Amino acid sequence: MMVDSDPTALIPEIALLLGAVAGLLLGAWTPRRRQWTIRVLAGLAAAAGLAATAVAATRPPEVVFGTYVLDTATHTTRAIVLVTTLALVALCGDTAAGHRRETEFVVLVQLGALGSMLLGGAADLVLLFAAFLLASVPLYALAGWAKQGTATEAALKYYLAGALAGVTTLAGVTLLFGVAGATGYAGVAEGLTRGPGGAAAVGLVAVLAGLAFKAGAVPAHFWVPDVADGTPPAVAAVITTLPKIGALVATYRLLDTAIPADIVDWPLLVAILAAASMTLANLAAFAQTSVLRLLGYSTVSQVGYLLMAVAVAGRAPLAEPALLFYLAGYAVTNVAAFAVVAATAQRSIDGHRGLARHDPLLATALVVALLGLVGTPPTAVLFGKLVVFTAAVDGGLAWLVVLAVLNTVASLFYYLRVIAAAFTAGDNDHAGAVDHAGSGTRSRPWARWTALGTATLSLLLGVGAGVVLTVVGTPT
Amino acid sequence: MLSLIVFWPALVAVALSVVPARAGTRVFAGAWFATGLVQLGLVAVVWAGLPATGYGSVERLAWIPSAGVSYHLGVDGLSLPLLALTAVLFTATAVYTLRGIARPKGFVLLFLALQAVSAGLFVALDLILFFLFFDLSIVFMYFVIAGWGTGAPARRAALTFFLYTFLGSLALLLGFILLALAGPRFTFDIPALAAQNPLADGGAYAGLTLLVIGIGLAVKTPLFPFHTWLPPAHTEAPAAGSAILAGILLKMGTYGFVRIAMPLLPASWRQFALMAVVLGVVSVLWGALVALAQTDLKRMIAYTSVNHMGYVLLGLGAAGLVAGSGEQARTLATAGATYQMVSHGLITAALFLLAGSLHERGHTYDMTAYGGLATRIPRFAGLFAVAAFASLGLPGFSGFIAEFQIFAGALGAVPVATVIAVTGVLITAALLLLAMGRMLPGEVRVPDAPGTPRPFPDLGARELLAIAPLLMLATVLGLLPRALLDVIEPAARSVNDLVAR
Numbered sequence: 002m003m004v005d006s007d008p009t010a011l012i013p014e015i016a017l018l019l020g021a022v023a024g025l026l027l028g029a030w031t032p033r034r035r036q037w038t039i040r041v042l043a044g045l046a047a048a049a050g051l052a053a054t055a056v057a058a059t060r061p062p063e064v065v066f067g068t069y070v071l072d073t074a075t076h077t078t079r080a081i082v083l084v085t086t087l088a089l090v091a092l093c094g095d096t097a098a099g100h101r102r103e104t105e106f107v108v109l110v111q112l113g114a115l116g117s118m119l120l121g122g123a124a125d126l127v128l129l130f131a132a133f134l135l136a137s138v139p140l141y142a143l144a145g146w147a148k149q150g151t152a153t154e155a156a157l158k159y160y161l162a163g164a165l166a167g168v169t170t171l172a173g174v175t176l177l178f179g180v181a182g183a184t185g186y187a188g189v190a191e192g193l194t195r196g197p198g199g200a201a202a203v204g205l206v207a208v209l210a211g212l213a214f215k216a217g218a219v220p221a222h223f224w225v226p227d228v229a230d231g232t233p234p235a236v237a238a239v240i241t242t243l244p245k246i247g248a249l250v251a252t253y254r255l256l257d258t259a260i261p262a263d264i265v266d267w268p269l270l271v272a273i274l275a276a277a278s279m280t281l282a283n284l285a286a287f288a289q290t291s292v293l294r295l296l297g298y299s300t301v302s303q304v305g306y307l308l309m310a311v312a313v314a315g316r317a318p319l320a321e322p323a324l325l326f327y328l329a330g331y332a333v334t335n336v337a338a339f340a341v342v343a344a345t346a347q348r349s350i351d352g353h354r355g356l357a358r359h360d361p362l363l364a365t366a367l368v369v370a371l372l373g374l375v376g377t378p379p380t381a382v383l384f385g386k387l388v389v390f391t392a393a394v395d396g397g398l399a400w401l402v403v404l405a406v407l408n409t410v411a412s413l414f415y416y417l418r419v420i421a422a423a424f425t426a427g428d429n430d431h432a433g434a435v436d437h438a439g440s441g442t443r444s445r446p447w448a449r450w451t452a453l454g455t456a457t458l459s460l461l462l463g464v465g466a467g468v469v470l471t472v473v474g475t476p477t
Numbered sequence: 478m479l480s481l482i483v484f485w486p487a488l489v490a491v492a493l494s495v496v497p498a499r500a501g502t503r504v505f506a507g508a509w510f511a512t513g514l515v516q517l518g519l520v521a522v523v524w525a526g527l528p529a530t531g532y533g534s535v536e537r538l539a540w541i542p543s544a545g546v547s548y549h550l551g552v553d554g555l556s557l558p559l560l561a562l563t564a565v566l567f568t569a570t571a572v573y574t575l576r577g578i579a580r581p582k583g584f585v586l587l588f589l590a591l592q593a594v595s596a597g598l599f600v601a602l603d604l605i606l607f608f609l610f611f612d613l614s615i616v617f618m619y620f621v622i623a624g625w626g627t628g629a630p631a632r633r634a635a636l637t638f639f640l641y642t643f644l645g646s647l648a649l650l651l652g653f654i655l656l657a658l659a660g661p662r663f664t665f666d667i668p669a670l671a672a673q674n675p676l677a678d679g680g681a682y683a684g685l686t687l688l689v690i691g692i693g694l695a696v697k698t699p700l701f702p703f704h705t706w707l708p709p710a711h712t713e714a715p716a717a718g719s720a721i722l723a724g725i726l727l728k729m730g731t732y733g734f735v736r737i738a739m740p741l742l743p744a745s746w747r748q749f750a751l752m753a754v755v756l757g758v759v760s761v762l763w764g765a766l767v768a769l770a771q772t773d774l775k776r777m778i779a780y781t782s783v784n785h786m787g788y789v790l791l792g793l794g795a796a797g798l799v800a801g802s803g804e805q806a807r808t809l810a811t812a813g814a815t816y817q818m819v820s821h822g823l824i825t826a827a828l829f830l831l832a833g834s835l836h837e838r839g840h841t842y843d844m845t846a847y848g849g850l851a852t853r854i855p856r857f858a859g860l861f862a863v864a865a866f867a868s869l870g871l872p873g874f875s876g877f878i879a880e881f882q883i884f885a886g887a888l889g890a891v892p893v894a895t896v897i898a899v900t901g902v903l904i905t906a907a908l909l910l911l912a913m914g915r916m917l918p919g920e921v922r923v924p925d926a927p928g929t930p931r932p933f934p935d936l937g938a939r940e941l942l943a944i945a946p947l948l949m950l951a952t953v954l955g956l957l958p959r960a961l962l963d964v965i966e967p968a969a970r971s972v973n974d975l976v977a978r
Contacts, residue, residue, distance in 0.1 A: 319543075319544070322543065372616065377612050377613070377615075377616050378608075378609040378612050378613050379609060379613075383609075383612075384541065384544075387544065387546075387605065387650070387654075388544050390650070390651065390654055391544065391654050391657070391658065394651075394654050394655060394658055395658055399655075402651060402654070403651065406644075406647040406648065406650070406651055407644075409643075409647055410640060410643055410644045410647060413639065413640060413643055414636070414640060417636060417639065421623065421632060421636075424620075424623070424624060425632075466540075466541050466544075467539065467540045467541035467542060467543075467544075467546070470541055470543045470544060471541075471542065471543050474543040
């Protein structure tokens with residue numbers, strides 16, 4: 002537990018932090034029309050972080066500062082978070098450019114990304130909580146960024162739910178510390194075997210509640226649809242993508258290394274959470290008329306599939322690569338879906354009528370993104386589902402896979418509603434929302450190109466699944 | 478070589494996607510036709526090089542090694558006829574489409590994509606690769622039905638089709654995962670799994686796996702009681718879509734039984750073969766009886782598909798009843814089932830294209846609205862009569878060879894079921910003769926728009942060129958069956974050996 006580790010091991014994190022701080026300072030002294038420089042700076046920071054991650058990934062796994070693990074999971078988390086950050090910074094181009102608070106948008110995204118990254122690598126309960134706060138607080142502010150009525154409501158809901166989740170997490174951390182007498186995961190795992198099991202279970206449930214809030218899983222998912230629908234699509238894309246990455250890897254690491262399954266039966270607990278997330282979110286998504294609300298519920302159901310991999314942590318060799326690969330696929334595909342909506346600037350499903358006629362490329366991106374979320378070939382999520390299902394069957398959760406299959410079919414129904422709308426001509430083809438959706442997309446080039454780029458990436462990730470899975474599946 | 482066959486239509490589609498949509502039907506459908514001819518040529522080359530046993534033209538690349546998935550292609554006597562059928566039917570459909578279609582660019586691009594995935598499915602030797610093509614065929618067909626069908630009912634039918642068959646495909650995925658996890662080595666490779674035979678002992682796990690895979694394939698085939706998506710999808714789809722749906726996509730289900738369910742789960746197949754026989758016979762009778770009650774021509778043809786696919790299952794089930802029949806009989810049954818797939822593909826596609834032509838002229842599928850077509854449009858009447866006789870299994874056509882072999886092979890093992898199934902042939906004969914009797918002879922009666930009689934021309938050159946070759950092939954296969962049977966039989970024998978071990 003010596004604090005004499007090499008700080009260069011944390012270059013990706015430091016790059017994000019420096020980018021954020023420098024961006025904030027620079028933004029304060031830059032006129033509004035030149036604030037795009039802050040976005041460029043953020044992009045450079047993320048690119049530098051990616052390069053550093055690639056170099057760091059070649060080294061053997063180690064623990065730095067006694068609390069932070071550098072292994073395949075952390076490196077992959079870093080890479081996913083940084084690529085997502087790049088996409089998100091590009092996506093916000095139309096929403097934020099020339100806006101009074103452009104700098105704030107970019108800086109808040111970077112700080113949220115940093116928090117998510119730290120969550121992924123944390124191997125200590127205290128660091129876990131600190132990362133939880135770092136991943137939460139900037140995003141509360143971001144939810145309220147637009148300062149419109151619905152955004153304020155969304156921000157407040159998000160903040161209140163987050164405050165509750167934060168307190169719960171802290172209580173859980175305290176309990177676990179009290180039982181185990183240590184905060185490092187290795188120490189916790191050892192200490193729990195001696196302490197009272199009941200208290201450990203309560204503490205774990207409390208910590209999981211906080212992480213479920215970050216991931217947007219049932220039962221802490223109530224804020225998701227409101228935030229997705231209340232904020233601009235670019236903001237919604239950030240909040241439904243970034244924190245999930247860190248939270249799910251953090252959950253995996255905590256359960257896999259710190260909590261022995263014979264003390265608390267967490268596999269069953271997580272499996273139930275997964276089942277509830279996918280089922281409830283799918284049922285809720287059926288009736289939606291707002292695309293953003295629908296996508297919000299879809300992100301909750303996706304967390305359900307992701308939690309399947311967490312539920313078999315340590316019991317199936319494919320569980321960790323499955324989780325990481327699915328996360329990567331989910332992140333790019335989800336950003337693509339939100340980016341399409343950002344490009345059309347239509348919140349309702351009907352507003353997307355006629356999209357295929359006016360902007361066939363964007364309509365194709367929409368099909369790739371939504372069918373990608375369902376998991377049709379050859380997108381990344383399909384292979385994510387394939388490995389997650391395989392891991393779950395291997396880990397003895399075949400019933401959960403059956404449920405996930407049924408849910409996937411059910412989810413197809415509401416995704417198809419959006420796709421069918423995009424391929425239907427508008428009722429009055431000469432005026433109204435139809436032409437708006439079509440012709441407007443080219444006036445939002447950043448969102449449009451982000452949508453096309455991430456949709457392509459989701460396809461490439463699917464075709465190149467072999468390479469990626471080999472990388473994330475080999476322990477460094 | 479097989480990769481080229483599979484991806485050639487996709488490459489053409491990519492190239493065509495940059496051609497502006499106003500180039501018109503002639504350019505797009507013409508390019509599609511040329512693509513089909515080239516694919517046919519390539520298939521002929523593969524056919525010439527087919528080895529006597531085992532897989533030919535094998536290609537294998539590691540794709541996702543950590544998940545046991547490889548890019549593995551190959552053909553044998555079971556898949557090659559279906560691959561050839563794919564090339565033939567898509568080429569015929571291209572000719573048919575040359576006559577004109579709304580929004581030709583999207584239509585042709587979708588069909589080229591379908592052509593690629595259909596060819597891919599029949600040559601895939603990896604379960605996940607098979608699943609990919611299976612799933613993609615659903616996606617593309619959904620867009621064909623929803624986009625080129627008739628309005629709101631078409632979208633509903635497309636949605637039903639998508640949801641239903643997607644459930645089937647995910648069931649299939651679940652079954653594949655169970656299968657891959659059963660063995661000592663985690664792999665999705667079909668020949669490797671057949672060699673390992675991880676579920677040789679049967680049991681509950683193997684039975685469950687067969688159940689899940691069976692449901693997935695039964696939905697696609699479709700077998701009673703999973704057939705309810707089929708009639709609306711066929712009724713609403715454009716003629717070319719129906720032809721491909723019935724001619725190719727349904728075969729993916731039955732092909733899955735021969736390629737996957739039988740050789741990879743031999744013990745369970747033997748155990749539950751009687752189930753397949755029963756489901757097959759029920760489909761035969763149900764399809765025939767419901768078809769008998771239809772007045773809608775397209776729905777009637779759709780239900781005869783359920784009936785004809787039932788014979789395939791009867792044959793495959795009988796081949797699993799090892800104890801009850803000799804090797805000779807089982808080979809007859811399996812080869813007959815494969816022959817039936819090819820034969821049904823040709824004949825049904827022809828029938829659906831004819832139905833499409835009739836609808837174009839009369840704007841209705843209602844058979845009672847037509848009469849005396851033999852005098853009014855004799856070329857149509859002639860082709861329809863030939864197709865109908867071929868479909869009811871008249872000697873001299875491919876359907877007779879197929880059904881005769883199935884019955885001959887199944888009679889020893891399941892005499893009662895076979896006798897019942899034969900009555901299905903009688904009902905089909907009755908309903909097709911009834912349909913012909915309604916529409917072809919007698920006084921000329923065609924649906925007219927109020928006041929102004931519609932022009933009601935006979936089949937054009939392009940329609941003839943699309944439909945006649947299919948029926949000619951069905952006749953050739955009926956007269957010279959050995960040409961195809963010599964290819965099918967060795968492969969059928971090796972599948973039966975795998976089932977019997």
